[in-house]
Amino acid sequence: MSSQDQPHPPTSPDKSETETPANETPAGATTTTTTENGDDSSSKRHKPGPSVGFFGSRLHNVAAFLPANFRPLTIAQNLKKTGIGRFEQENGFGLTSVKTIPLINQKNYFTEYLKKDEQVSFIRNWRTERALQQKLKKLKESGAQIDEKKFEDIKNFDNFDLNDIETEMNKEKEKAAAAAAASGGTAGTAADADDDEEEDEENETEEVRQEKAKIGGDVVILQPGSGFIRIGKATDAVPMTVPTVIAVKKSTPKHHDKSKPLPERHENSDGDIYFNDEFDEQRAIVTKDFRARMRYYKRRVLPNSRETAANYNKKQEPERIPDHNDPYKKEWINIKHYPNRTSFVGEDALKFPVDENWILRYPIINGNFNEYSKDYDSPEEILGDLTTIILDSLDKLQIKNLTHLKVMLVIPDLYDKAYVETWCHILFKFIGFGRVGIIQEAVAATFGAGASCACVVDVGAQTTSISCVDEGMVISDSRMLLNYGGDQITETFIKLLLENSFPYKDIDLVSSYDWELAQTLKHNFITFQDADIAVQIYNFYKRKPFETTEKYEFKVFDEVMLAPMGLFFPQLFQLDKPTSIPSLSTSTKPRNSIIKGRLIKPAADQYSSKPNNPHSKSQEQLRTQFLITLNCLLLNNYSNQLLLTKPPLQSQDNLDNIPLEKAIVESITNAGLAPNSDLGKIKKLYDNILVVGGGLAKISGYDLMLTDRINIWRPKFLSSTAIDSIIEYVQQEIKATNDMRQQFIDEAKVKYQEEGQQIEDVELSQEILDSIEAKTQVKLDLEYIDSISDQGTLMPVNVLPPPREFDPEMLTWKGGSVYGRLKVVNEMWITQKDWDLLGSRCLYYKSICNY
Known part of the structure; x- marks a missing residue:
C-alpha cells in the first residue's frame, strides 16, 4: 500500500470548535456514501453506529438543523466552562463516607441472648442470695462466732459479700485445725462421744424448729379493700383491720346540706315513707x-x-x-386536745366529730382508687392518704426497719394494671419496704382454705368477684367482677x-x-x-x-x-x-370500677397505646348480657364464634343486673370450656364453692340459700354428669351440617362453572350463599339431649365452710400469710433495685399469674 493510500491520522484542532458527537454530522459537511468495496478515507474515519430505527434516524436529522446554542453538546460544553456540571467520574467522591457492611451468613452465627436463666438479673440475684444463705448456715454449723447484732436486721442480703464470708469461714477452719493438733489425742470415752452426738442432734432439731418459727417473721401481708385494709405479719394469727377512711383538715370548708337526709325519701298523706x-x-x-x-x-x-x-x-x-x-x-375524740393534728386514720377518723373544717376521705371505692372523688384534686392526695393509713397501722403493730422487710400485696383477680403498679410504687417509694410480692385474692383464699380447686366467691363491701382456681392458678376466662x-x-x-x-x-x-x-x-x-x-x-x-x-x-x-x-x-x-x-x-362515678385517667394514668400497651388490662370471657359475656344458654353453649362455643377477638368493652351497665347465682354458673361453665381444660372440672368446681368476704359469708344460712338458687337457675344439661356426651353429640351434628353445606356449595359451583374455568375460581352470588345457609342450619333434637341428660346423675352443689370456723373475712389474708412463708416465694420477691431498673416489667417475671 502506498503512502497516499495510507489513512492519515486526524489533526487535533481546538475541541471547542470541531468536536462533534460520533453519530452527528457537522453543519455544512457533506455526507459520503460508501459502497461495500469502497475505500474512501471518510468511511474509515467515521464508522456508523447501530441502527436506531425510524424515529432515531429522524431525531438525528432534526438535531443537524438545530441552532448551535441549542445543541446538547454545546449546552454541555457551556456548563463545563461555568463549573456547574456534574463530574462524579472525575472527582471520584462517593455518595457517602460510610462503608457498606456486607451481610452476615446466618448459617455461621447464633445467639444465646435471654435464652438462659443466668442472663436474667432477677435469677442471678436470687441465686447469689441463696449461696449467701448457705454459706452463712455453714459458718454457723462450723461453730464460728457471728456478730448477731450485725446480721439480725439484714434480711434481703443486698449488702452481703461472698468473699468476706468465705474469708471468715477459712479463718474458722484454720483455728479448728490448730486446736485439734494441739490436743494431741482424743478425750473421753465412746459413751461420752455418743452422748455428745445425741445432744448435738437435739440442739440441731431445736435450731431447725427455731428457724421454722422465724420463717415469715420478716413478711408483712397487706390486703387493701374498699371497706377495710387488713395488715399484719405472716406469723400473726389474725391481721389488724383498719377502716379505709381518713379525716383531714380542709383549707376550703365544705358544708353538707343536712336538710335532706339520704337515702332521699318521700312521705304520703298517711305519714308512711316511700x-x-x-x-x-x-x-x-x-x-x-x-x-x-x-x-x-x-x-x-x-x-x-x-x-x-x-x-x-x-x-x-x-x-x-x-x-x-x-x-x-363510745369515746369520741375532742379536737381541742389535738390542736396540731392534721389527720385522723381508721377508727379514730370514725370517732372524730366531723364539722365544716374537717372532712372524711375514702381513697378506695369499688376495689380501685377513688379518683373521681370531689375531695381529691391530685393523685398525690390519694397516694398520701393510703401511705398515712398504712404507716399509722405499722406503728401500732410496732413494725420497724421496713427496708429489711418484705410485703405481700393481695391484688384483685380481675385487676387493673394501673392499680397494681401504683400500689407497688407506694410500697417502694412512699413507705419504703425492701421487697414486694403479689398474689391474687382467689389464690390466697384457696391457700387459706387448704383447697387446690375451688370456685371462689368473694362478696366484699362494694364489689363481688367470682373466680375459679385450679392447682393454684386462676382460670382467666372464669373471672367476674360485679358492682354490688x-x-x-x-x-x-x-x-x-x-x-x-x-x-x-x-x-x-x-x-x-x-x-x-x-x-x-x-x-x-x-x-x-x-x-x-x-x-x-x-x-x-x-x-x-x-x-x-x-x-x-x-x-x-x-x-x-x-x-x-x-x-x-x-x-x-x-x-x-x-x-x-x-x-x-363522694364520687361522681360511683359505679365505675375501671381507671379512666382523671388523676391516674390508665394502663396501656407501650407500642399500640391501647388498653392492656386483663380481660375475661365471662366478664365480656356479662357486659352484653350474653349468658350461657343451650344454644350458645352447644353451638357457639364449639364453632369458635365467642372467642374474644375484639377489645374488651368498657360499659358497666349490664353488670348491675346480673344475679349472683347466674354469675357463678357462668364462671364455672367457662372454666370447664377454657383451653387446656376438661368438662370433668365442672363437677369438681360445683363441689367446691368457697364463699369469702363479709358481704355474704357472715349471714347465717347463706350456704343453703346459695345452693338452692344455683339449682333453681342452672339449666338441666349443665346439671347432668353426662354433659360430655351431650357435647359429643352436638359436635357430630355440627360436623355433619358443615359437610352438607360444603357439598351444596360444590354442586352450585359445578352448575355455574363456565367452559375452561377451574372450579376453585367459580364465585357464587350472595343470594345463592344465603339460600345454602338457610338450608343447612344446625338442628338439634332437644328430646334426645334430654334423654342423654337423664342418663347422667345430678352434679351436686356444695358450699365449703370456712376451715376451723375461721372468720371468712380474714380467710384471704390468712391465705396470703401461708403463701408468704413458702420457700418457693423467695423467687417471687421484687427488690427496690429491680423496680428502679425495670419498673412494671418485674411483675411479668415475678408473679405466678399471667401479668
Missing part, C-alpha cells in the same frame, strides 16, 4: 319469691305480719340513756326498715355515725334462716358525738331476709340511682 315506684315493684318481686320459698319449706307466714310490725314502730319513742348506763359507750356487695345490702335494709315505719326516721346514711349504726343493724339482724322469719322485737342505740345516747325498740318481719336477697335480685339495689353509701357518695 321511695319510688321502681323500688316498690322490685320489692314485690322479691317478696313473691320469698313467699314461694317459705311455702316450699313448709314455713307458715302469718297474714298482716308486716302491718303489725309497722303499727308497733309508729308508736315508739326514744329512751334517753345516761352515759353511766350506756353499755357500749355488702354496702348495697346495708342501704337496702335501711330502705325496707324506713318503709316499715322505722322509729329513727331521720337516719342519714351519708353521716358516718348513722352509717355505722346501719352496719350494726345489718350484722345483728339479717339472716337467711327460714325459721327465724317472724315478727320479732329488737332494739338499738343511737350515738352521736357529745350527745346523750338514745335507745329505740322496733319490730321487723321479712326485711331481714329481703335485703340480702338483693344479691339474687340486683334490681332491688337500684344501682342506677344516686347512692347514700358514704364512700360512694
Whole structure:
C-alpha cells in the first residue's frame, strides 16, 4: 500500500470548535456514501453506529438543523466552562463516607441472648442470695462466732459479700485445725462421744424448729379493700383491720346540706315513707319469691305480719340513756386536745366529730382508687392518704426497719394494671419496704382454705368477684367482677326498715355515725334462716358525738331476709340511682370500677397505646348480657364464634343486673370450656364453692340459700354428669351440617362453572350463599339431649365452710400469710433495685399469674 493510500491520522484542532458527537454530522459537511468495496478515507474515519430505527434516524436529522446554542453538546460544553456540571467520574467522591457492611451468613452465627436463666438479673440475684444463705448456715454449723447484732436486721442480703464470708469461714477452719493438733489425742470415752452426738442432734432439731418459727417473721401481708385494709405479719394469727377512711383538715370548708337526709325519701298523706315506684315493684318481686320459698319449706307466714310490725314502730319513742348506763359507750375524740393534728386514720377518723373544717376521705371505692372523688384534686392526695393509713397501722403493730422487710400485696383477680403498679410504687417509694410480692385474692383464699380447686366467691363491701382456681392458678376466662356487695345490702335494709315505719326516721346514711349504726343493724339482724322469719322485737342505740345516747325498740318481719336477697335480685339495689353509701357518695362515678385517667394514668400497651388490662370471657359475656344458654353453649362455643377477638368493652351497665347465682354458673361453665381444660372440672368446681368476704359469708344460712338458687337457675344439661356426651353429640351434628353445606356449595359451583374455568375460581352470588345457609342450619333434637341428660346423675352443689370456723373475712389474708412463708416465694420477691431498673416489667417475671 502506498503512502497516499495510507489513512492519515486526524489533526487535533481546538475541541471547542470541531468536536462533534460520533453519530452527528457537522453543519455544512457533506455526507459520503460508501459502497461495500469502497475505500474512501471518510468511511474509515467515521464508522456508523447501530441502527436506531425510524424515529432515531429522524431525531438525528432534526438535531443537524438545530441552532448551535441549542445543541446538547454545546449546552454541555457551556456548563463545563461555568463549573456547574456534574463530574462524579472525575472527582471520584462517593455518595457517602460510610462503608457498606456486607451481610452476615446466618448459617455461621447464633445467639444465646435471654435464652438462659443466668442472663436474667432477677435469677442471678436470687441465686447469689441463696449461696449467701448457705454459706452463712455453714459458718454457723462450723461453730464460728457471728456478730448477731450485725446480721439480725439484714434480711434481703443486698449488702452481703461472698468473699468476706468465705474469708471468715477459712479463718474458722484454720483455728479448728490448730486446736485439734494441739490436743494431741482424743478425750473421753465412746459413751461420752455418743452422748455428745445425741445432744448435738437435739440442739440441731431445736435450731431447725427455731428457724421454722422465724420463717415469715420478716413478711408483712397487706390486703387493701374498699371497706377495710387488713395488715399484719405472716406469723400473726389474725391481721389488724383498719377502716379505709381518713379525716383531714380542709383549707376550703365544705358544708353538707343536712336538710335532706339520704337515702332521699318521700312521705304520703298517711305519714308512711316511700321511695319510688321502681323500688316498690322490685320489692314485690322479691317478696313473691320469698313467699314461694317459705311455702316450699313448709314455713307458715302469718297474714298482716308486716302491718303489725309497722303499727308497733309508729308508736315508739326514744329512751334517753345516761352515759353511766350506756353499755357500749363510745369515746369520741375532742379536737381541742389535738390542736396540731392534721389527720385522723381508721377508727379514730370514725370517732372524730366531723364539722365544716374537717372532712372524711375514702381513697378506695369499688376495689380501685377513688379518683373521681370531689375531695381529691391530685393523685398525690390519694397516694398520701393510703401511705398515712398504712404507716399509722405499722406503728401500732410496732413494725420497724421496713427496708429489711418484705410485703405481700393481695391484688384483685380481675385487676387493673394501673392499680397494681401504683400500689407497688407506694410500697417502694412512699413507705419504703425492701421487697414486694403479689398474689391474687382467689389464690390466697384457696391457700387459706387448704383447697387446690375451688370456685371462689368473694362478696366484699362494694364489689363481688367470682373466680375459679385450679392447682393454684386462676382460670382467666372464669373471672367476674360485679358492682354490688355488702354496702348495697346495708342501704337496702335501711330502705325496707324506713318503709316499715322505722322509729329513727331521720337516719342519714351519708353521716358516718348513722352509717355505722346501719352496719350494726345489718350484722345483728339479717339472716337467711327460714325459721327465724317472724315478727320479732329488737332494739338499738343511737350515738352521736357529745350527745346523750338514745335507745329505740322496733319490730321487723321479712326485711331481714329481703335485703340480702338483693344479691339474687340486683334490681332491688337500684344501682342506677344516686347512692347514700358514704364512700360512694363522694364520687361522681360511683359505679365505675375501671381507671379512666382523671388523676391516674390508665394502663396501656407501650407500642399500640391501647388498653392492656386483663380481660375475661365471662366478664365480656356479662357486659352484653350474653349468658350461657343451650344454644350458645352447644353451638357457639364449639364453632369458635365467642372467642374474644375484639377489645374488651368498657360499659358497666349490664353488670348491675346480673344475679349472683347466674354469675357463678357462668364462671364455672367457662372454666370447664377454657383451653387446656376438661368438662370433668365442672363437677369438681360445683363441689367446691368457697364463699369469702363479709358481704355474704357472715349471714347465717347463706350456704343453703346459695345452693338452692344455683339449682333453681342452672339449666338441666349443665346439671347432668353426662354433659360430655351431650357435647359429643352436638359436635357430630355440627360436623355433619358443615359437610352438607360444603357439598351444596360444590354442586352450585359445578352448575355455574363456565367452559375452561377451574372450579376453585367459580364465585357464587350472595343470594345463592344465603339460600345454602338457610338450608343447612344446625338442628338439634332437644328430646334426645334430654334423654342423654337423664342418663347422667345430678352434679351436686356444695358450699365449703370456712376451715376451723375461721372468720371468712380474714380467710384471704390468712391465705396470703401461708403463701408468704413458702420457700418457693423467695423467687417471687421484687427488690427496690429491680423496680428502679425495670419498673412494671418485674411483675411479668415475678408473679405466678399471667401479668
